[in-house]
Amino acid sequence: MKAVLLVGGEGTRLRPLTITVPKSMVPIVNRPYLEHLILYLKEHDIDDIIMTLCYLPDPIRSYFGDGSSYGVKLTYIIENMPLGTAGAVRNVSNKIEETTFVLNGDIFTDINLSEMLQMHKAKSAAATIALTTVGDPTAYGVVETSTCDSVLRFVEKPRREDVTSNWINAGIYIIEPRILDSVPKDTRYMFERGVFPDMLERGDPIFGFKSKGYWIDIGTPEKYAALNRDLLMGRLNRAIPGKLKNDGIWLENNVKIGPGAVLEGPVAISSNCMLADAACVRGPSVIAPNCVIGKGSMIADSIIWGNAQIGDGARLQGCLLAEGVSIGKQAEISDGCILGHHVIIGEGEELAPGTVVWPESD
Numbered sequence: 001m002k003a004v005l006l007v008g009g010e011g012t013r014l015r016p017l018t019i020t021v022p023k024s025m026v027p028i029v030n031r032p033y034l035e036h037l038i039l040y041l042k043e044h045d046i047d048d049i050i051m052t053l054c055y056l057p058d059p060i061r062s063y064f065g066d067g068s069s070y071g072v073k074l075t076y077i078i079e080n081m082p083l084g085t086a087g088a089v090r091n092v093s094n095k096i097e098e099t100t101f102v103l104n105g106d107i108f109t110d111i112n113l114s115e116m117l118q119m120h121k122a123k124s125a126a127a128t129i130a131l132t133t134v135g136d137p138t139a140y141g142v143v144e145t146s147t148c149d150s151v152l153r154f155v156e157k158p159r160r161e162d163v164t165s166n167w168i169n170a171g172i173y174i175i176e177p178r179i180l181d182s183v184p185k186d187t188r189y190m191f192e193r194g195v196f197p198d199m200l201e202r203g204d205p206i207f208g209f210k211s212k213g214y215w216i217d218i219g220t221p222e223k224y225a226a227l228n229r230d231l232l233m234g235r236l237n238r239a240i241p242g243k244l245k246n247d248g249i250w251l252e253n254n255v256k257i258g259p260g261a262v263l264e265g266p267v268a269i270s271s272n273c274m275l276a277d278a279a280c281v282r283g284p285s286v287i288a289p290n291c292v293i294g295k296g297s298m299i300a301d302s303i304i305w306g307n308a309q310i311g312d313g314a315r316l317q318g319c320l321l322a323e324g325v326s327i328g329k330q331a332e333i334s335d336g337c338i339l340g341h342h343v344i345i346g347e348g349e350e351l352a353p354g355t356v357v358w359p360e361s362d
Contacts, residue, residue: 325341
């Protein structure tokens with residue numbers, strides 16, 4: 001089975017974490033988001049995957065190669081300019097000769113793709129759209145359906161008073177190749193605002209596959225942090241890297257824990273990390289490879305990317321640290337702080353809640 005992954009976006013809502021890292025490569029519990037997505041597709045026998053790339057494509061290609069180590073075939077197509085959801089798929093239409101999945105590159109879900117495909121075939125649909133529910137649909141595309149799940153209407157980002165349904169477009173589609181014929185070449189074009197409404201006007205059969213499984217859009221720092229927490233706390237079934245110890249502690253290779261250091265799960269610590277004497281890490285927290293956590297320091301409800309240096313006695317609460325951040329001794333980083341790549345925080349400095357520091361700052 002074939003899928004097209006739309007992973008060319010710049011991840012502007014996730015900045016400063018995505019200044020030097022493509023959104024699809026941000027670590028989710030110490031593995032790139034895209035690795036989780038590939039394994040999810042493989043679970044549903046989707047093993048021929050086309051990635052449409054634009055922003056920072058090289059880290060993706062160098063990490064995944066041809067996909068053989070994951071048991072899939074990967075094909076990379078680089079866009080010279082962003083083409084939108086439908087334009088990107090139209091750009092690879094010469095490689096689509098059969099029923100194909102299309103997935104946005106910023107969602108994490110356990111929607112049952114196998115059941116979705118069964119429905120698509122049973123309904124003889126031209127397109128099937130995965131639907132999920134949210135409490136406030138005003139930031140999404142609402143999809144109205146009939147009692148037999150055929151799509152009746154699309155409402156993009158409705159005003160609160162105009163909301164008629166909490167079922168939204170979940171960013172996963174199954175399409176038949178013929179629907180791409182109406183998409184203009186080399187043009188930014190969207191499924192949501194162009195292709196699907198036009199299909200309704202023509203009377204092409206579109207259906208909604210409703211699911212109340214786990215679904216989250218990782219496009220903001222808040223949602224990104226929430227996904228890491230949800231995985232650590234077992235709110236969806238995904239493997240956590242490392243060997244599970246007691247009380248929800250996952251440790252990968254060569255993690256050194258000094259005397260008196262305390263781990264309070266759920267916590268995932270990757271390879272070659274060192275926790276000095278009396279350091280404390282409280283979950284839900286994630287620490288990526290090659291980090292040094294100083295003596296007597298405290299980390300709680302935080303995500304720390306690789307090669308970080310946390311000074312003695314530093315205190316971190318509810319924050320996100322990108323690659324190579326250095327925190328000085330006795331520094332305090334408060335709730336909601338986001339530090340970009342290679343940021344340096346000096347000894348004894350205090351950051352107010354919600355502070356955002358861009359890469360290479362000190």
